[in-house]
Amino acid sequence: MATHAADAHHDDHDHKPQGFWDRWVFTTNHKDIGTLYLVFAFIMFCIGGAMSGVIRAELAQPGLQFVQPYFFNQMTTVHALVMIFGGVMPAFVGLANWMVPLMIGAPDMALPRMNNWSFWIMPFAFTVLLLTLFLPGGAPAGGWTLYPPLSLQGGSSVAFAIFAIHMMGISSIMGAINIIATILNMRAPGMDLLRMPLFVWTWLITAFLLIAVMPVLAGAVTMLLTDKFFGTSFFNAAGGGDPVMFQHIFWFFGHPEVYIMILPAFGIVSEIIPTFSRKPLFGYQAMVYATASIAFLSFIVWAHHMFTVGMPLGGELFFMYATMMIAVPTGVKVFNWVSTMWKGSMTFETPMLWAIAFVILFTIGGFSGLMLAMVPADFQYHDTYFVVAHFHYVLVTGALFSIIAAVYFWWPKWTGKMYSEKWGKFHFWWSTFFVNVLFFPQHFLGLAGMPRRIPDYNVAFADWNLVSSIGAFGMLASPIIMFAVLWHSKKHGAPATTQVWEGAHGLEWTVPSPAPHHTFTEPPVIRASMLAHGDVTH
Amino acid sequence: MALMVMAMKSLRNTRKSLHKMGRAVAAASLTLSAGMAMAAGTLPDRWQLNMHPGVTETARNAYHIHMLMLWICVVIGIIVFGAMAYAMFKFRKSKGAVAAQFSHNTVAELIWTIIPIVILIVCAWPATKILVHTADTSNPELTIKVTGYQWKWRYEYVDYQGKATGINFMSKLDGDSDRTRQLKSGLDPHAVKVGEEQTYLLNVDKPLVLPTNAKVRFVITADDVIHAWWVPALGWKVDAIPGIINDAWTLIEQPGTYRGQCAELCGQDHGFMPIVVEAKPKAEFEQWLAGQQAANAAQNAPAAAQAPVAAPQG
Ligand code: HEM
Ligand SMILES: [Cu+2]
Ligand SMILES: [Cu+2]
Numbered sequence: 001m002a003t004h005a006a007d008a009h010h011d012d013h014d015h016k017p018q019g020f021w022d023r024w025v026f027t028t029n030h031k032d033i034g035t036l037y038l039v040f041a042f043i044m045f046c047i048g049g050a051m052s053g054v055i056r057a058e059l060a061q062p063g064l065q066f067v068q069p070y071f072f073n074q075m076t077t078v079h080a081l082v083m084i085f086g087g088v089m090p091a092f093v094g095l096a097n098w099m100v101p102l103m104i105g106a107p108d109m110a111l112p113r114m115n116n117w118s119f120w121i122m123p124f125a126f127t128v129l130l131l132t133l134f135l136p137g138g139a140p141a142g143g144w145t146l147y148p149p150l151s152l153q154g155g156s157s158v159a160f161a162i163f164a165i166h167m168m169g170i171s172s173i174m175g176a177i178n179i180i181a182t183i184l185n186m187r188a189p190g191m192d193l194l195r196m197p198l199f200v201w202t203w204l205i206t207a208f209l210l211i212a213v214m215p216v217l218a219g220a221v222t223m224l225l226t227d228k229f230f231g232t233s234f235f236n237a238a239g240g241g242d243p244v245m246f247q248h249i250f251w252f253f254g255h256p257e258v259y260i261m262i263l264p265a266f267g268i269v270s271e272i273i274p275t276f277s278r279k280p281l282f283g284y285q286a287m288v289y290a291t292a293s294i295a296f297l298s299f300i301v302w303a304h305h306m307f308t309v310g311m312p313l314g315g316e317l318f319f320m321y322a323t324m325m326i327a328v329p330t331g332v333k334v335f336n337w338v339s340t341m342w343k344g345s346m347t348f349e350t351p352m353l354w355a356i357a358f359v360i361l362f363t364i365g366g367f368s369g370l371m372l373a374m375v376p377a378d379f380q381y382h383d384t385y386f387v388v389a390h391f392h393y394v395l396v397t398g399a400l401f402s403i404i405a406a407v408y409f410w411w412p413k414w415t416g417k418m419y420s421e422k423w424g425k426f427h428f429w430w431s432t433f434f435v436n437v438l439f440f441p442q443h444f445l446g447l448a449g450m451p452r453r454i455p456d457y458n459v460a461f462a463d464w465n466l467v468s469s470i471g472a473f474g475m476l477a478s479p480i481i482m483f484a485v486l487w488h489s490k491k492h493g494a495p496a497t498t499q500v501w502e503g504a505h506g507l508e509w510t511v512p513s514p515a516p517h518h519t520f521t522e523p524p525v526i527r528a529s530m531l532a533h534g535d536v537t538h
Numbered sequence: 539m540a541l542m543v544m545a546m547k548s549l550r551n552t553r554k555s556l557h558k559m560g561r562a563v564a565a566a567s568l569t570l571s572a573g574m575a576m577a578a579g580t581l582p583d584r585w586q587l588n589m590h591p592g593v594t595e596t597a598r599n600a601y602h603i604h605m606l607m608l609w610i611c612v613v614i615g616i617i618v619f620g621a622m623a624y625a626m627f628k629f630r631k632s633k634g635a636v637a638a639q640f641s642h643n644t645v646a647e648l649i650w651t652i653i654p655i656v657i658l659i660v661c662a663w664p665a666t667k668i669l670v671h672t673a674d675t676s677n678p679e680l681t682i683k684v685t686g687y688q689w690k691w692r693y694e695y696v697d698y699q700g701k702a703t704g705i706n707f708m709s710k711l712d713g714d715s716d717r718t719r720q721l722k723s724g725l726d727p728h729a730v731k732v733g734e735e736q737t738y739l740l741n742v743d744k745p746l747v748l749p750t751n752a753k754v755r756f757v758i759t760a761d762d763v764i765h766a767w768w769v770p771a772l773g774w775k776v777d778a779i780p781g782i783i784n785d786a787w788t789l790i791e792q793p794g795t796y797r798g799q800c801a802e803l804c805g806q807d808h809g810f811m812p813i814v815v816e817a818k819p820k821a822e823f824e825q826w827l828a829g830q831q832a833a834n835a836a837q838n839a840p841a842a843a844q845a846p847v848a849a850p851q852g
Contacts, residue, residue, distance in 0.1 A: 062728075062738060063719065069806045069807060069809060069810075073806065141805075141806075149764070153805065238781065241781075243779055279641075282640075282641055283647055284641065308766060308774075309777045309784075310776060317669065320666075320669075324661070325658070327654060328651060328654050332647070334618060335646075338625065341629065343637065343638040344625070346625070346630050347630070359622070360622070363618065367615065374604075374607055376599050376665055376668045376672065377607065377665075379773065379775055380589060380773065380774070380775075382775060383775070384801070448583070453803040457739060458739050458740045459738050460581055460582040460584050461582060462584075463584055464585065
């Protein structure tokens with residue numbers, strides 16, 4: 001097409017394909033695909049955020065003011081699916097696409113065409129999922145956990161949602177294969193495994209988790225599908241099946257899934273904190289081993305989501321002990337971040353602020369997680385707002401905050417432009433204030449006895465719910481502020497230097513800003529001083 | 539250090555030290571609720587901050603484990619966040635801090651691996667004991683079968699002191715709440731009251747009546763989708779699952795009205811299937827039971843007399 005003619009000019013020193021289709025639709029370039037993923041994730045965060053706005057609007061006061069309970073249930077279900085599979089996961093994949101090749105000195109991902117396909121499946125998957133909102137019976141309304149028999153009561157939306165989940169699964173698995181192949185095969189000479197940046201390490205481990213559990217989810221939802229439409233009874237007690245078996249299978253996927261959403265965050269924070277502390281990461285190897293042991297443990301704790309299904313005593317005890325054990329490697333990570341800051345020479349640019357908030361607020365989410373592990377207390381906490389508070393602390397102030405930190409951190413490398421520190425910090429303080437107003441009171445609501453997934457409540461719960469909703473509306477402005485800051489930077493930002501941050505080390509900071517369309521077409525010669533973690537000998 | 543002392547104490551005498559901590563906490567905590575003192579408080583409080591200790595041993599145990607974990611987390615949080623805050627103020631570039639270049643400290647790393655392990659073992663110990671105790675549903679005086687339906691509960695008094703009772707009824711959201719909760723009903727949820735109590739969405743047409751100071755065993759199942767039976771004051775929730783029968787028990791120590799809700803998403807009216815337990819002293823309970831049986835009999839008697847005409851089902 002016309003674009004090929006344009007290509008022939010070679011007037012762009014980057015050799016970027018010209019024209020929208022060649023540049024974005026047929027792209028095999030890891031940077032452009034990374035950008036696509038990040039833009040997609042941003043749109044999904046906005047859609048999922050709008051749905052949480054509906055939920056919090058309804059919950060602002062007792063009584064039903066805006067939506068029918070059934071629609072409310074659709075909102076919670078789709079909000080979660082969109083945030084998890086459309087927001088957090090693609091955002092991390094986008095960051096991996098952009099940064100992994102740059103961090104290990106590779107020219108691109110190992111499987112660039114598959115990379116293109118992994119991305120372009122996603123918009124279709126989410127179009128299918130979101131269109132179920134307009135079906136006669138509405139979208140899935142049985143919660144993102146899709147527990148049967150309830151999830152099978154919906155109309156045809158079940159089939160569409162399952163199809164969408166299959167597509168997302170295929171995309172994730174291909175993305176994971178690509179990341180593993182890239183990391184294991186494409187490292188520049190001298191980039192030994194134990195010299196890789198932690199972001200690369202955490203993604204390597206995450207990719208293995210993805211390959212291990214996405215097929216399990218696919219199996220679980222396929223059984224739902226055949227139960228609903230083809231007369232099987234895997235989960236139908238009347239036909240000899242077992243509804244609890246679904247929960248076991250789902251959480252065998254689901255618990256590793258929550259680590260899929262947090263391990264890359266650990267990696268990001270482990271890059272940012274040393275940079276702005278101007279000091280090497282404390283306990284690099286311990287961080288790697290802690291990540292690996294968290295990943296291993298994540299496979300043997302699934303039933304802590306099911307303490308109330310009536311497991312035998314031995315099962316409850318096993319899953320309680322195993323879950324408590326996760327606190328140890330997680331603690332190691334937190335202590336190592338604090339030790340990295342200790343005796344550093346710290347500055348507090350925007351990415352550092354988000355990273356510090358991550359450490360504090362994720363730890364708070366970890367504390368409530370540890371409390372939830374205690375079975376006698378979980379008999380009270382389970383399925384209340386205490387759980388909602390817990391997982392939003394780890395997902396929003398954990399995963400999402402790390403993603404925002406990463407965007408501010410690498411933005412100058414991507415675009416060659418600095419953003420406004422003043423407005424970046426404003427964005428940070430705004431979000432951190434409102435996110436706590438939003439989620440902290442939910443602990444109180446849960447402890448006072450408010451169940452989750454309800455559209456209306458007793459008047460005693462009204463006060464904290466109003467506070468929480470005020471926080472939510474503040475938080476809804478957060479993506480808008482971020483968009484404005486980045487837009488302004490793109491248009492008017494000061495040019496960024498190659499190293500960008502004074503304390504930055506690592507290969508990604510040796511290429512110009514903005515990173516040219518093709519980097520490391522020849523493998524770089526690596527000196528220990530270039531690496532963030534070059535020195536692991538003692 | 540204080541933490542370790544606390545921990546050792548609770549190892550030596552779990553329950554006693556747990557109680558002691560519970561009391562210390564009650565005094566120190568920010569709880570605005572008066573509900574703590576009058577444990578029979580039937581509704582959540584406005585601005586309530588913390589779990590209530592409830593009216594059963596199980597609920598108190600849950601509360602103590604909760605407080606134990608909470609305080610451990612608070613102490614660790616103070617240490618970790620304190621260290622962070624100190625670092626952030628002390629080691630700033632703007633204050634001329636020069637970065638050290640260390641990246642290891644084996645002793646420190648060993649300490650902060652081992653101490654958490656010890657703390658966790660200390661927590662696991664009482665939790666295990668409590669759990670073993672909670673799992674024992676043997677020797678009940680009364681057995682209740684609970685069945686969840688979309689969106690109401692059925693209670694069957696299977697047997698009391700070894701005798702079948704024949705009592706069996708449905709329990710669902712009360713009419714006042716039901717009218718008020720309709721979308722844009724224009725009715726004020728605050729106006730839904732039983733006496734002085736604002737019972738919006740936490741009241742039923744017919745409560746489950748239980749005796750106090752008697753071990754009651756529940757067998758719990760569901761007819762359609764999964765529900766969960768939860769009354770916070772009793773201290774546990776258990777899923778009601780079609781095709782599966784779960785069991786649990788309680789021993790209520792104080793008469794009162796205890797309110798809870800379904801705690802597992804069960805469809806559109808999941809938020810509208812409350813649970814009310816009315817705990818009465820044994821004598822009163824037996825009176826109530828006899829009354830119900832008499833009413834049943836009265837209902838069945840004419841039916842038996844005119845059997846050929848119509849036989850209303852119980
Ligand atoms: C401003 C941001 C957000 C707000 C205001 C918000 C609000 C909410 C609310 C009100 C619920 C419903 C709770 C219930 O009724 O039980 C909910 C559920 C949920 N949210 Fe969020 N949320 C936000 C961001 C996120 C993010 C970023 C994620 C994940 C990455 C997430 C994951 C979930 C999940 C997994 C559920 C559970 C859904 C279910 O019960 O099936 N949320 N959120
Ligand atoms: Cu889990
Ligand atoms: Cu329910």
